[in-house]
Amino acid sequence: MPVLRSHRTAAAAMAFLSIVLSPPVQAQSPAVRQWRQAHEHAILREYVGFLALPNVARDRGDIRLNADSLLAMMRRRGLEPRLLESGDAPPAVYGEWRVPGATRTIVLYAHYDGQPTDSAAWTGSHPWRPVFRTARLDRGGRIVPLPAEGQPIDPEWRLYARSASDDKAGVMAILAAVDAMRASGITPSSNLKFFFEGEEEAGSPHLDAILRAHADVLQADAWIIADGPVHQSGAKQVVYGVRGDVNVDVTVYGPTRPLHSGHYGNWAPNPAMMLAELLASMKDDAGRVTVAGWYDDVQPLGPAEREALRALPANDRELMAELGLAAVEGGGRPLVELIAEPSLNVNGFESGGIAAGARNVIPTEATAVLDLRLVLGNDVARQAGRLVDHVRAQGYHVLDREPTPDERRAHPRIARVRVRPGGYNAERTPMDLPVSRAVLRAVQSTTREPVIAVPTLGGSLPLSIISAALETRTITVPVVNHDNNQHAENENLRLQNLWDGIETMVAVMTMER
Amino acid sequence: MPVLRSHRTAAAAMAFLSIVLSPPVQAQSPAVRQWRQAHEHAILREYVGFLALPNVARDRGDIRLNADSLLAMMRRRGLEPRLLESGDAPPAVYGEWRVPGATRTIVLYAHYDGQPTDSAAWTGSHPWRPVFRTARLDRGGRIVPLPAEGQPIDPEWRLYARSASDDKAGVMAILAAVDAMRASGITPSSNLKFFFEGEEEAGSPHLDAILRAHADVLQADAWIIADGPVHQSGAKQVVYGVRGDVNVDVTVYGPTRPLHSGHYGNWAPNPAMMLAELLASMKDDAGRVTVAGWYDDVQPLGPAEREALRALPANDRELMAELGLAAVEGGGRPLVELIAEPSLNVNGFESGGIAAGARNVIPTEATAVLDLRLVLGNDVARQAGRLVDHVRAQGYHVLDREPTPDERRAHPRIARVRVRPGGYNAERTPMDLPVSRAVLRAVQSTTREPVIAVPTLGGSLPLSIISAALETRTITVPVVNHDNNQHAENENLRLQNLWDGIETMVAVMTMER
Numbered sequence A, B: 001m002p003v004l005r006s007h008r009t010a011a012a013a014m015a016f017l018s019i020v021l022s023p024p025v026q027a028q029s030p031a032v033r034q035w036r037q038a039h040e041h042a043i044l045r046e047y048v049g050f051l052a053l054p055n056v057a058r059d060r061g062d063i064r065l066n067a068d069s070l071l072a073m074m075r076r077r078g079l080e081p082r083l084l085e086s087g088d089a090p091p092a093v094y095g096e097w098r099v100p101g102a103t104r105t106i107v108l109y110a111h112y113d114g115q116p117t118d119s120a121a122w123t124g125s126h127p128w129r130p131v132f133r134t135a136r137l138d139r140g141g142r143i144v145p146l147p148a149e150g151q152p153i154d155p156e157w158r159l160y161a162r163s164a165s166d167d168k169a170g171v172m173a174i175l176a177a178v179d180a181m182r183a184s185g186i187t188p189s190s191n192l193k194f195f196f197e198g199e200e201e202a203g204s205p206h207l208d209a210i211l212r213a214h215a216d217v218l219q220a221d222a223w224i225i226a227d228g229p230v231h232q233s234g235a236k237q238v239v240y241g242v243r244g245d246v247n248v249d250v251t252v253y254g255p256t257r258p259l260h261s262g263h264y265g266n267w268a269p270n271p272a273m274m275l276a277e278l279l280a281s282m283k284d285d286a287g288r289v290t291v292a293g294w295y296d297d298v299q300p301l302g303p304a305e306r307e308a309l310r311a312l313p314a315n316d317r318e319l320m321a322e323l324g325l326a327a328v329e330g331g332g333r334p335l336v337e338l339i340a341e342p343s344l345n346v347n348g349f350e351s352g353g354i355a356a357g358a359r360n361v362i363p364t365e366a367t368a369v370l371d372l373r374l375v376l377g378n379d380v381a382r383q384a385g386r387l388v389d390h391v392r393a394q395g396y397h398v399l400d401r402e403p404t405p406d407e408r409r410a411h412p413r414i415a416r417v418r419v420r421p422g423g424y425n426a427e428r429t430p431m432d433l434p435v436s437r438a439v440l441r442a443v444q445s446t447t448r449e450p451v452i453a454v455p456t457l458g459g460s461l462p463l464s465i466i467s468a469a470l471e472t473r474t475i476t477v478p479v480v481n482h483d484n485n486q487h488a489e490n491e492n493l494r495l496q497n498l499w500d501g502i503e504t505m506v507a508v509m510t511m512e513r
Helices: A002-008 A012-021 A030-038 A040-051 A060-076 A168-184 A207-213 A271-280 A303-311 A316-323 A380-393 A405-410 A434-444 A463-470 A495-509 B002-008 B012-021 B030-038 B040-051 B060-076 B168-184 B207-213 B271-280 B303-311 B316-323 B380-393 B405-410 B434-444 B463-470 B495-509
Strands: A082-084 A092-097 A105-111 A131-133 A158-160 A191-197 A222-225 A237-239 A244-253 A343-352 A365-374 A397-399 A414-419 A452-454 A473-476 A492-494 B082-084 B092-097 B105-111 B131-133 B158-160 B191-197 B222-225 B237-239 B244-253 B343-351 B365-374 B397-399 B414-419 B452-454 B473-476 B492-494
Touching: A030 A040, A030 A168, A030 A495, A040 A060, A040 A158, A040 A168, A040 A495, A060 A082, A060 A092, A060 A168, A105 A168, A105 A495, A168 A495, A207 A463, A222 A434, A222 A463, A237 A434, A237 A473, A244 A271, A244 A380, A271 A343, A271 A365, A271 B271, A271 B343, A303 A452, A343 B271, A365 A380, A380 A397, A380 A414, A397 A405, A434 A473, A434 A495, A463 A473, A492 A495, B030 B040, B030 B168, B030 B495, B040 B060, B040 B158, B040 B168, B040 B495, B060 B082, B060 B092, B060 B168, B105 B168, B105 B495, B158 B495, B168 B495, B207 B463, B222 B434, B222 B463, B237 B434, B237 B473, B244 B271, B244 B380, B271 B343, B271 B365, B303 B452, B365 B380, B380 B397, B380 B414, B397 B405, B434 B473, B434 B495, B463 B473, B492 B495
Parallel strands: A105 A191, A105 A222, A222 A473, A237 A452, A397 A414, B105 B191, B105 B222, B222 B473, B237 B452, B397 B414
Antiparallel strands: A082 A092, A092 A191, A131 A158, A158 A492, A244 A365, A244 A414, A343 A365, A343 B343, B082 B092, B092 B191, B131 B158, B158 B492, B244 B365, B244 B414, B343 B365
């Protein structure tokens, strides 16, 4: 009751939640929290060992060590684990907890691989040598050892390591939730299946093959995706959709060998400048993508989703201050609205050298990596095709490979445009399905703060692959802090988010039938 | 005689040379060539040893080893060497060959430091482990050992190493010329001084201090600069001017931490895109610099220089084919004319990562390194100031340091613009001075092919520092092949250019009084 009352007194902007959440929500048993409080040291010791394993999907040997470790962790919990494989691709690690009499089956999903990272860019620690800090690095957090068993652990501490948040935190929250339930004698309300993917950060190129090869084993009413951050305000959230994603590499060419900028400058075309002009042609001053047709086939949100969007807390101002931004794109429209649209982001670019590596040359080529986010209605191939058309419209001869010397002599502007494999479309689960409501209510049972229901997350997960291969629904239940430096150097997890995540996962595994 | 006849029958475009060169030129004594032919192995062995010393100016220990080695090389030749120092800066290595009765003094200049380079970018060899190749790398040149003493060495072979061309070749040609003269009993026509600089590629930040501290020792009628490439056609050239040069680092800022491109794309400004737009604003489609005032204070060429420019061989078409360029900048104007103007080149840029290092983030910053070339009339500070004004005109708050968090929150666009120290102005020596004519005639004495007289090279040397500090004249006499990958990976020297360079240097040291 107090839960719902506090909820009903929240800002008018949150009113839609009461619609979704009524009738009242039952609070979670205190046994889960008590078990966690008594086992924090053990949980973190196991987690640190798991994080110490390098986990970039392309490093197949490393990934196998992660899968082996995960098999052992699941075996210790009686989850009958095994690998689901497709060739030499990073395997999915699968397990089960069957519940006699249960009429519903859910799959708990997380991924154990992490984004590639440059160790040298990390500050004071190494991506695969986890350290605890007393606070966030840029707020003066110092490295500290884990206190002795029996000594309290500050929940505001951060654990710094690659995948500390994205997404071994999902794996760890799920496995610790299983421990808590076993220890407390709590039985799941659904048959549980566990599916831990090993190449999500590489774009899940083999996920479809793995799902289809093991479709019989993987049948379920819904997949619960434990990935992505909770809301920037710290509130828990349940997310019903994600954007699609595809990466595109664009390289433009200058002279066939680096030229002395004095002897040839003003005359030989500079590929860095060419790429700058090409990129600049892709967006207007307000950050709107100017590629023809970019927004054409966006499927509009339904009334429920539009209302949910309007109800989302608006914290753009606070975020801007936190991120050191005096202005943002989008012409005044809020972040939550903008990330429901397709995007074009420059992940990075490079040409020649900078800083001590700079030399007075005209470089031979310049490369940018673009990240295209897609929403419902967009199609990976169609959206990438629009980008190619745009490059062509800027006067470029477009190739999907290195140009030959003759081609270079024939075409003033050549661009190599490579659409990376593994791109996938957006996915959205209607918010008013029974399972959609049950998950939201379950998460709400763990907290007095209103849980936020998000129609579509800005981030991407290969959920369309799952729903298409298995004809199921996906609902995302994030665990980690939003300021986790996900995908970048100095990735970190706020410990309280792991503690809260364990309770969240227990709630989902025991949600109303 | 035959020399001049062949010269007079050359294209009408070369007619101006006959004016400069008349009266007839005396051919060089065959003793120099004979000595070289008998000593090629010894010259190359000594040279390979010298090239094996890493020589980036910022690596002070390395540079000292180079200077020590050069001292020993000059001591063996009786040139009474010593170091001219300024603090812990890379020292200049100085020597003398006094000639009783000589009324003119010339300084032979070269530099022994090289551009920084990324060893990993070299193909099949290492910058400081010199190798011989049978031809240019991109034309299938294979690595071969130096033939046994007594076996012939193909003069078309290339020697691959950092500074093989730029500019230890200048040092080596000068020292081998001294050997040839001593062995052949040839006496210089001038008092000779030798000045080998150790931080030219770092922008000569201490050259002025060294010159002024040792101005009495360094007095001379002219400095002969053995640096830069001969003409692309292979013809020898004498160069009367060089452009000035200054580097500028430009960094623009996005969010204070890397952001997930899905959760924040379309909203958080992307510094890579901002930098692309900023760079694109600096040039028009024809490659013309659009920075206000960029061409305003260019001092026009005089009639003699304009005529010399017109007379330069036009090989733009051949160069385009060689460099794989289907189009060039400048609206159809020839290269020789364009490099007599100020320029703005993007040496390189970087933001986020590319290829395997790419991650789906909005990066925190993006940096470009620019290279501004200056001509007579331009001033380093004034030209850099115009660039800063341009950045400001694009809406940027310009700083010369990292912005503070408060500044980032206050200004939508912040650029850090750092004008690197060590920039210098252009320099030009009139082509009709007696010493100007004498040098051209001396170089012409070594070849039947017409020597090309160039009013201004596109490249830069700190010659304005020399002429201003010592009130002297500078004339550049290049040695190396133009396709040497100078300043880049896979730098190389065509051996015949070293052989020719020895004869050129002897000619200058013995030029008419």
